[in-house]
Amino acid sequence: MRFLIVEDDPVSRKLLQKFLSQYGECDMTIDGLEALDLFLTAHREKKPYNLICLDIMIPRLDGMKVLKTIRNIEKEKDISGDSRVKIIMTTALNDKELVLDSYEIGCDAYAWKPIDMKKLKEVLFRLELIDKEAHGMTW
Secondary structure, eight states: OEEEEEOSOHHHHHHHHHHHTTTSEEEEESSHHHHHHHHHHHHHTTOOOSEEEEESSOSSSOHHHHHHHHHHHHHHTTOOGGGSOEEEEEESOOOHHHHHHHHHHTOSEEEESSOOHHHHHHHHHHTTSSOTGGGTOOO
8 A cells, every 4th residue: 555645734644644554654745736746656666556646735845636646637538537646735725615616636545633543544444445253443
């Protein structure tokens, strides 16, 4: 399992890295342009990410533009359905229109900061990134 954490807040980045590293390999960046570069490099090396946790407010290229660009790249490469990378948008903003726009563009889930790790675990299960029994989930 491969994860890309795109988060400019060091506390949130470290928290996500600590949590996700128990399920797989984590790469991290703080800005949108580097996120796109890492996404493209992973595809070139035939080791695509399974999940991207993408903050909305990041330097150089905001998360919404990164989301839209990734989905356009996947469309151009004829990557669809379960082959697409799962994307969880993360934000401290409470903006319903932004949430709706994110889903319309193609995000798979939303997480508000501070991120609730129990809810994040449930989302990973729902997105079929982790197995419920193998990871001690009992809901």
